[in-house]
Amino acid sequence: MRSPVPDYLQQILDECGGDTSGATADYIPELAAADPDLLGVCLSTIDGTRYEAGDAEVAVSIQSISKPFAYALAIAEHGLDHVLQRVGVEPSGEAFNELSLERDSGRPLNPMINAGALTTHALIGPPDADAEQRFELVRQGLSAFAGRELEVDEAVYSSELDTAYRNIAIANMLRSYGVIDHEPMDVVAGYTRQCSVLVTSRDLAAMAATLANGGVQPSTGEQVVERSVVRQVLSVMMTCGMYDAAGDWMSTIGFPAKSGVSGGILGVLPGQVGIATLSPRLDDHGNSVRGVQLCSRMSSDMGMHIM
Numbered sequence: 001m002r003s004p005v006p007d008y009l010q011q012i013l014d015e016c017g018g019d020t021s022g023a024t025a026d027y028i029p030e031l032a033a034a035d036p037d038l039l040g041v042c043l044s045t046i047d048g049t050r051y052e053a054g055d056a057e058v059a060v061s062i063q064s065i066s067k068p069f070a071y072a073l074a075i076a077e078h079g080l081d082h083v084l085q086r087v088g089v090e091p092s093g094e095a096f097n098e099l100s101l102e103r104d105s106g107r108p109l110n111p112m113i114n115a116g117a118l119t120t121h122a123l124i125g126p127p128d129a130d131a132e133q134r135f136e137l138v139r140q141g142l143s144a145f146a147g148r149e150l151e152v153d154e155a156v157y158s159s160e161l162d163t164a165y166r167n168i169a170i171a172n173m174l175r176s177y178g179v180i181d182h183e184p185m186d187v188v189a190g191y192t193r194q195c196s197v198l199v200t201s202r203d204l205a206a207m208a209a210t211l212a213n214g215g216v217q218p219s220t221g222e223q224v225v226e227r228s229v230v231r232q233v234l235s236v237m238m239t240c241g242m243y244d245a246a247g248d249w250m251s252t253i254g255f256p257a258k259s260g261v262s263g264g265i266l267g268v269l270p271g272q273v274g275i276a277t278l279s280p281r282l283d284d285h286g287n288s289v290r291g292v293q294l295c296s297r298m299s300s301d302m303g304m305h306i307m
């Protein structure tokens, strides 16, 4: 572990650390109780060199940051055309937990909102796979991106499943449109388990670096998914990854990214570096307040905007 400029990453943590605005996600009791002061950053270059500061080793549930990876796994397994029949690629302009389905087909607008992610989760594995087998394939896939075996936070899982009223409603709508073929409750349980997988900022940076590296995990050398899959995933992250703040994010910070309600943000600078920040207080869009600031700072200091 090294720092590029003496303590640059620590310096930006110090400078952004004082902002205590925002709040931890309150619709999942276990997340509401998270330590709001956690603050970490980790960068991993495509050769696996890591730079980090703060709480980079603290594990939190991955939440929505799992969505682009599950999307990648679904495309790798079934091909893009098949996945596109079930999930679109258009920004919804709405919150992540809105229904946001196409009017006639019922197809979710994109795989980053909950409706699209529930659908993507349901696509993984052979048609006769049960909920447990589906989740295990997702867990193995996420682990391959991270380069180590990832586990589930059972407390977060039960806490979220006990209060998953909205996702259950969305999954039932998807089933009624024939967008998912499985029992809605099984899909919600599996997707919630996917969201409960524990990751550190180091893991997130490694997962991001795998995308930056055209699908090859920098430490293990495994080609987790093909480059064409990565292209699709990053395109959708660029337009939909930060939800109803996606346009603002892309025009100001300027690299494909994905946020999660436990406070993580994962960013990818293709061909260069994977970026991860952690800070649990969220803004109104469900994005980490200090994470957005840290990414903004790194983007301007290091010229990370893709333009």
Ligand code: DON
Pocket: 062, 063, 064, 065, 096, 097, 114, 160, 167, 192, 195, 259, 260, 261, 262, 285, 286, 287
């Ligand atoms: O489905 C949910 O509500 C959560 N498991 C994930 C949401 C999430 O992380 C949205 N991101 N900002």
